[in-house]
Amino acid sequence: MNLFRTTAAVLALTTGLLTLPAQANEVVQQENTSGDPTYTVEAPKGYAMMGDLLIARPLLIGATVIGAAAFLVSLPFTALGGNVGEAGKSLVVEPGKEAFVRCLGCTMSGYKQN
Template identity: 80%
Template structure:
């Protein structure tokens, strides 16, 4: 009976400690110390993977999106959604390919 209580206590304590580490969030701040602007610090392997794999694919997606936009332009003009088509086919992949920092997961460029 004592072994069961000890095992239950150890299990409860371990689960509690594991849950605390899952709730912890590390937020780095920029030089101004303003918590509104967070800085993403990617690892070296993320930068290399981004440079070798993701950027060429995103540049290709931008070129293919531009070609698809030109082909679909008569239809989108008739439908009245030229801006939305340009945004989703050309601007978004281009922003991720050219504006996003190397290895970052978000572009950091927010236009209001």
Template identity: 75%
Template sequence: MSPFRTTALVLALTTGLSALPAQGAQEVVQSNNSGDPTYTVNAPPAYSMIGDLLIARPFLIVGTAIGAAAFVVSLPFTALGGNVKEAGDALVLAPGREAFVRCLGCSSPR
């Protein structure tokens, strides 16, 4: 295969995979016929889960690591300002929750 075709194929696949999370509208499936919202189950579609697993989670894990490094660097200044907890929540805990606690394909932690 020529280098142009290989590059075009890789670009097309990358573009297609990057569009998956943007299309990941969540579907709500009724687990019973009563219509009671207590029994409503959140079931994201498979393409949303795949996009989340292959694209979003690696970026969130890297973001958590970068946030942890930024937190350590800024720790003396945040300690002087008295907002260590807020800095830790914003830089480390929030991306960590999204990367490790959120269900696969969901848009918020459950």
């Protein structure tokens, strides 16, 4: 197989796998609607969990590491601007919560503290 076919096959498979969380979210929302948002429980399917485990979690962990590096680089500027907390929360804490606290296949984090 030449390079073009290999690249095209990898891109096609990646694109197909990236649509799984969106499809799973739509199915979960249709099945778990009780009418009262307090009692709506996420029960993700197996393919949503596999897509989350194999694709989303590694990307979120990478985003957390890259965000931490960006936070360290921007720390002198954010300290001068007075927004160190906001920068840390948006660059490190939010991707970290989504990577390590959210259940497999779920779309919302179960951790409710700020």
